[in-house]
Every structure is written in structure tokens, then in C-alpha cells.
Amino acid sequence: MRTRPLKVALLGCGVVGTEVARIMTTHADDLAARIGAPIELAGIAVRRPGKVRDGVDPALVTTDATALVKRGDIDVVIEVIGGIEPARTLITTAFEHGASVVSANKALLAEDGTTLYEAAERHERDLYFEAAVAGAIPLIRPLRESLAGDHVNRVLGIVNGTTNFILDRMDSAGAGYSEALDEATALGYAEADPTADVEGFDAAAKASILAGIAFHTRVRLDDVHREGITEVTSADLASAKRMGCTVKLLAICERAADGKSVTARVHPAMIPLSHPLASVREAYNAVFVEAEAAGQLMFYGPGAGGSPTASAVLGDLVAVCRNRLAEAKGPGESAYTRLPVSPMGDVVTRYHISLDVADKPGVLAQVAMVFAEHGVSIDTVRQKGKDGEASLVVVTHRAPDAALSGTVEALRGLDTVRGVASIMRVEGE
Template structure:
């Protein structure tokens, strides 16, 4: 086998291959041997790695005759895409952890796997060591998946957990996450939701057999989550989590074949009674709701060198077994080609906290703005504070565009001094 990349994950894969060589050989039926490791620089210190295996010529490595499996852990779009396509073109099986590439151009990789009869496995691309993609690809392939809902980014979950349990501010919680190694020096991909959006795209492709890219995913990060949002959630006996949500949108007659799919990532309030509310620290958890199987929950470490390497190794054993048996694993077929619906058509609920003038007629004026957009109010709470008052409105489910338009109109009311908090509400269906 050839390994492309020898960073945190790649070096951990090599270590596990070395330490578990006898067991892995017994499980596969033949030894798993590293023929070469492609790196950008040869002069870096790589403890435990045989320098004789290192090369900067990745192209030559993936086309060598003595290589029949390729593991890609360099990340990014290029040269990873070209190298994986070249490997499959020459009949080699590929294991990758590259969520960015799969979310941007998974269709090209899937097509190459079909055309050249190659295996393409990528369990490590979403939720680290949690066995999530394989159940979607194999165990649930005979079922009808309605919804995938979960926490797929450990960094943001850690930050929001600190804000909820310790009253930390966003910046304080982020600095602590960086100090502990949960967040990168540049945390943009995590806190702005890009990482979670890429994973949501991959999950939606598998769950609904339809092409979805990261660009199709409605994305909001957590940088705008405030103490008022967290406090408001507590008052509702809820907690704020960054959620990835992928769901089929049924036809008007209720058939789940689908008007399309909704794929989105945003911070939302969920009741503390919901299992996702208890997911603490940097852990991940994902619910899969299927027609026959019902609700399934997958929980565990979602990131880090060892958990990700564990998922890579699991895929490596699977493709090696296929190779020995002369068979191949499942290949994605995005036959459904359902449209990805715009966020405005998504049916959601809102929590809105307003600072308003404490005088008669305020509640009626606010309620009128919701009625104008045909948004039904589920609950209202008002507290007076001198000549000011705090008004909290929780809506019933309505199109997101209508809810957004309502909030825009509330901003313009003279009686509204501040829209202190606006957040979607999930998980209490």
C-alpha cells in the first residue's frame, strides 16, 4: 500500500499498522505492507517512520506496480483529487479522509470508482472513529432515510458547552479550545461552519442518493452566538448546539419520495431532554431516522489523530479483504437527483427575544408582525423592567423565509429597542 501524507493522521496510521501487524494480517489474510509514503518535505523529523519509505514523488508512488491500495490523508482538493483518480484509473483501491474533496467533487470520484472497478472508502471523512458512513452505505441501504441530525464538529461543541456550563464568553471558550488542541490556530473552518457543512453534504449524498456539494448547504457558524442566546436557551430548559441537518422534504400529499432535500448547518436550541443536548466537550453524535429502522444514534470521538486513524484502518482492512477475495465494496449511485431546496423553503421554528418599550399595545403590535407573515406564535413571555420590558416569542413551524421577514420587520418597529436574540429551535418534533 501507498500512504499519501504523513501528518498527525498519517503517522498514526503507520504506527497502528506497525504495532498491529500480526492481527491485521490475520484479519485480512495477507500482510499489509507500506511500500512508500509521499510527503511534501523529506527533511522533517518523523519519529518511528522509516526514512527509506519517504518520497516527494506522489505521482510515481500511486502508479507503482507493487502498490494495490492507496491511503490519502493529505487533505485539500489538489493534488489529492488527481492522485486518487490516477490510482483508481490503474485499478488501485483508495481510502481517504478528505471531507473537503468529497463534499466538493464526490461525484467525480464515485464515477471513477464505478468506471475502473475500484473501491473508494471514506469513513474517516465524517465524525472520526464513529462508524456512521458505512451504516448509511450498507446497513441502511435497503431502508428509506428521512433525516440525519447531529453534532459533527467537536471544536464548536466544546465552545458551546463551555458557554453553557461555565458561562464563558465565545472568545474565552475558543482560546481554551485552542490551548487544549481542539481548535486550530485559524479556527475559521470550524467556527464558521465550513467543516460541518462539508460533512453535511457527504451525509446527504449517502442518505438520499442525490448529488449534494458543500456549496448547496445553508451554513451559519457560531461566532454570533451570544450570552443572551445561551441564557435564553437555559430559560427554555434548552441548550445551544451547532447542528447539521439533512432531511427529505415530502411532497404536499405527504409522500417522502420528496419535493427535494434540505441540507443546513446552524446553531439552534434543542431541549435538554433531547439526547444530543447531553453531548459534551469535543464529542460528536448523529441521529439517523429511517422508515423501518426508526431512530438510530451514533456517538463518539469525532476528531483527533487516533480516532481518525482508527477509521482509516477499518477502511483499509475492508478494501484489503475485498482485494484478497476478488470482490469490491459498494459504490455510490446518486440516482435520485433530488433538488436541494433553498433555506427559505425550509420549515423551522424560531426563538426571538426582544427588548421593547413597556407600554400597552406592544404585544399586540409584535403579534401583528408575525401574523402579517402567516407565522403562528406558540408561546409568549413578557417581563417588565421599569420603562422597558423583555418579550420572548417562540413560534410554531413555518417557512424560514417568513420567519426571517418577520424578524426584519421587528427591527424596524419603534417600540422594539433591540432584537437581543434570534435562534432556530430544533429537536422537539
Template structure:
């Protein structure tokens, strides 16, 4: 049996775990693949950094030279970011190597180009670890549900934001306090922007939508709103209406069957919704399909060991395909569905208004809603030391109509401020 040779790009949290498990489970991997697999090189930015469990003799800084080797069977990319990861993957594919990646930003931006290159070169491109950490999610969408028609994907796909929102909900803390705790515990990066502003989840949503609806979706087509504006008052309002706030990635097929919408934003969901019970840094994704109905995938969505599990699963498949002289399923983009803007999405809205405590306020607000064709589901008034607030939950309407209504309400003389506006997902 010939030995299959693997190159590893990046040896941070994920890369280190991949290298460690390759060594630790070498005999099992050989049995599962049908041939020995050997890690022959690791490319990093700083070779002098201590990496426990990683063979020092394999570590170097010339990533371009490593992927240019003609004897590499599989390149595992764990660098992250668009470049130089993209160029290194293209180089590896051009030389006939299969690629396993955990890079959601790159796949969301250049997935179509990379798949095309892999198809032309007769190699594999796998990235199960790019979306749900250890959760088997992409392969079920690509393969297990290939004979079904997926209509909706709804989920929590970012562990950092879920941890922060969960802490805010359980303790009553404000966002900044919960963020500091997440950072201290290692759930948030030193620069948490990609997570808390929703960009990480948006890249994952683009990948999920592309697989679910067999149409190409890029990250810049995803509506994104992060959690930095969520307050303790929002959490209290959600609890008062039997709900909880989650950052959701929502991918939906239009009723016409010829369009999709893809969005990431905080939303209130009922406490009896299964996603409401997803706590801490865990992820969960609902997939709805015509024949299968509703499926839920749940597990650790980040972290070195969980993500390495998915990477190694892809690695085993890529190696098996190398031995068999074949490739696995590639990109199945056979439709060009319209990606509709957020303004056309139909949803509900929770609105918290700071109003004057005087007669006529309710009538004035109700009139504005009626003028914009948005009906009110529930309305409650609260008198407190800080003043009078009016909380409105609407029935479903287009996001454009809701935005126009909020803007008009904010312009009323008896409305001092719009404290918050948050979407509500009831299913």
C-alpha cells in the same frame, strides 16, 4: 501469499497514527486481511520534520511519483483540501489502486466524479473517516440500512464547535473566551474558520445526505450558518426554556418524497433530547428510517487515533477486496431529488428583542407576527438594568416567513434592536 502494498499521502496527526498502527498491529492486520500488508511509501510536504514512530526511510516529498507506482494496491489519502489531493487520488485510481480517504471537503465537492472513476477502473473508494472520526456511520447508511428508507439524519458532526458551545453553556463564557480555551487545548486549529463558520459540518452533511437519500448533494447546496454569532445571552435564554444550543447538521427528506433539505446551523434543542447530552468534542448522529426507527451513533468525531481507526477499517476492507478480485459497494445514486433552499424549510424560531418600556409594545409585535402568518408559542418580557427585552418563541413556519417577520419586527419604532434570532428544533 502476496504482500499488499500501501502508500500514504500526508503524515500529519491522522497520517502519523495510521503509519504507527500499521506497524504496531501488522500481525493482526495480516490475519484479518488474509495476506501481509506493507507500507511502502509516505509522501509529505516537508521530509525534515520529526515524526516519532514513522520509518524515516519511507518518507519523501514526491507524492505524484508515489501514486504512479504500478505496484501500489491501496493509497491512503490524509492530506486534506481539494487539491492536490483530488489529482493524486484520480491518478491512483487510473493506475488501478484502491483509495481510502479522510477528506470530507474533497468527497463533498468531487465525490461523484471520484466514484465514477473508481467504478470504471474497478477499484474501491472508501471514506468512513471523512465524517465521524471513529464513529461507524457511513457503512451502516450504505450497507446496513440499504433495505430501509431513511427519512432524516440529525447530528453534531464537528467536535470543535461542540466543545466551544458546551463551554459557553457550562461556564457562561462568551464565544471568544471559549474559542481561546479550545485553541489552547488543541480542540481548535490556529485558523478555526472552517469549523466555527460551519463549513466542515456542511461538507459532512452533504456526504450524509447523499448516502441517506441516494441522491447527489454537494457542499455548495448546504445552507450554512456558523456559531460566531452565538452569545452568552443566547445560552442563558436556552437554559431558561429548558434547552441547550448545538451546531446541528440536519438532512431531511421532503414530505413529497421527491425533495431533500440539507442545512447546518446553531439551534436550541430540549434538554431531554439525546443530542443535548453530547458534551465536549464528541459527535453524535441520529438516523431515522421507516423500519429501523431512530438510531443513534456516538463517539469521538476527530483526533489522530480515532480517525486512524476508521481509516484502518476501510484499509482492511479494500485489501480483502483486492485479494478476492472484487470491489465493495460504490456510490448508490439512483435518484435526482430536488435540494430545496433554506427558505422552504419549516422550523421554529427563538427571538430576543430589545424594546422600549412603554404600553403597546406587545401589541405591535404581535400584530406583525399575525400579519406574516407566524403564530407565537411563548412570549415573555424581562425588565433589567440594561433595559427591557421581549423573548418570543414561535410555532413552526417556513424559514422565509420567519425571516420576513423578524425583518418587519426590527423595523418597528418601539424595537431598539434584534439581539438574536435562533432556530429551535424540538425533535
């Protein structure tokens, strides 16, 4: 074993960073044995140096992150500060000064991963980011390495634990959205500002990363269709149950049947209770990968939290350090297919539509005519009327999303339709 330690700089020492520092210290001997050389935590960049951090040596703490990554003797930089800047500049600076990088920054990778990949390639250094998607679940490395010889057609999964917890509580306990969100906040699953989770931004960033790796093309965050769960109601969950389904916020990345384009989307959807994703409870994540040779693979586990995320960071650290010792480099960006990202309107899917209508003869015929005019076939209809009012629940066959959206807009224009109570896609069948 080499006796000179590999030096590691840590950017950020919040929940994840503190856990990374703790594991590096308490498991130093094991990590050294697995790597083939000891590792040394050479510095920790933070914004608030006076904050007490259990198990962290105050002598390592600095507020000058730029100086830390410019030292020149740093072998690996771990970035867990998040956000776009200064993270992007710090990472590219680290590459320029000879360090490889381990990052958990999904937002930056989705927004401008190309800049990071190009900098890593230019300076012949590693960029690893297992922790950016689905916490401790091994997902990035299987896609980049284990399935590198296969042809991935679809990635489908639950990649945000906060929204899964909320929807699970609405389904299992009958809670309303606000009540379930309050519970998620009290338990620490939801941030004080839950927008990134409940509006789907977090899941969309992860979908961008997964689609890019799975299909060997560049998929930016802006390419991902995004809808959150704030409009999901208890009535939606009840309708799903009547269909033998439940509701999940899904990230869906697909290669077109002709192989000439890809799509990436995040939105709530009804899925059958028989589907394995329907049984994913509370704040857990699960992802299906469908490949031509391997078939269908499922990855399941805790998708967030200090310890699970730190586990993924440390796994990357071991891999990168081994590469440094071997004077080798791990996989970089693979975007050779250059496939375009099709708009959401091209996606073929099914809809569950709930309408408030007048309870009088001919309404159903009018509604059916609108579907026919837009080329959307109806699978089932359920009607319930009382005191001059009625509700219609229509489930469609598969059709282009643009046709389904056009159908809904036309329905809103009918005098006999008093309102479109809810619209939800049906997936996983």
C-alpha cells in the same frame, strides 16, 4: 493466507497519517490475519521530508506523491492530506494506475465527490471514506451498507467537536465565546485558524456527504445552508436554559414529507435537555439516523483526533484489502433518486427571537401583528421591562423558514423595536 503482501501508499503524514503508519507497523500481524494477506507500507508522500516522525521509516518518505501513486504495484492509496488539490488529482491518478483509495478528505468529497466516484467506477476500484465524517464513529458504512434496504428520512447530529466543546463550556461554565474558543485552542481542539469549525464549513461538508448517502442523491457543499456559532452569546445560552434547552451546532439532513426533495443545513439551535444530543459534552460527536424500518439509531463517540480518525482509516483499509483479494468491489455512488435540494426558506422550523423594544403600551400588539401578517403563529412570549426599555422573547410555532426570516426583517423596521438581539431555531422536539 497469501504470502505476497498488498502494497499501501500513504499520502500525508501529519497527526492522522503518522498514527496510521504506526498502527500498520505495530499491528501488522493482526491486520494480516484479518485481511488474509500481509500488507506492506510501500511509500509515504510528505511535503517536509526532513521532519522527524516517530515510528516512521525515513526510507519510505518521498516528496513525489505523483510518482508514488503512479507506480503500478500499489494496491491501496490512503489519502490524508486534505484539501481539494493536489488530493483530487492524486486520487484519480491512483485509480488510473490500478489502486483503490481510502480517504479522510471531507472537503473534497463534499465539493467534488462525483469526480472521485466516477473515476473509481470507471477503473473498477474502491473508494472508502469512513474517516471523512465523525472520526472513529461507524456512520458511513452503516448508511451505505447496513441501511441499504431501508428508507432513511432524517439525519440529525453534532458532527464538529470543536464547536461542541465551545458551546458546552459556554453552557456549563458560563464562559463567553472568546474565552471558550481560547480554551479549545489551548487544548488542541481548535486550529490556530478556527474558521472552518466555528463558521460551520467543516460541519457543512459532513452534512453534504451524509445527505448524499442517506437519500441516494447528489448534495454538494453549496447546497448546504450554513451558519456558524460566532454570534452565539451567553444570553442565548441563558435563554435556552429558561426554556429547558441548551444550544448545539446541528447538521440536519431531511427528506421532504412528500419524498420529492431533500434539505441539508448546519446552524446553531436550541434543543430540549430531554433530547439525547443535549447531553453530548465537550468534543464528542453524536448522530441520529431516522429510518422507516429501523426507527431511530444513535451513533456516538470521539469525532476527531489522530487515533480515532486512524481507526476509521484502518477499518476501511481492511475492507478494501479484502475486496482486492476477493477480486470484488465495494459499494460505489448511489444517486439514483436525483432528488432536488430545496432552499432553506422551504424548511419548516421554529424560532426563538429576542427583541430589544421600547417599554410602552402597544408594543406587544405591534409585534404580534407583524407575526400575524407573515403567517407565523406565536407559541410563547416573555416580556421584561426596566427604565423605559424592555426585552421581548418570542418563541414561534413551526413555520417555513422564509416566513420567519421575513418576520424578523419586518420587526427590524418597527420604530418601537430598537434591535433584534438574537435569533435561533428550535429543534429536536
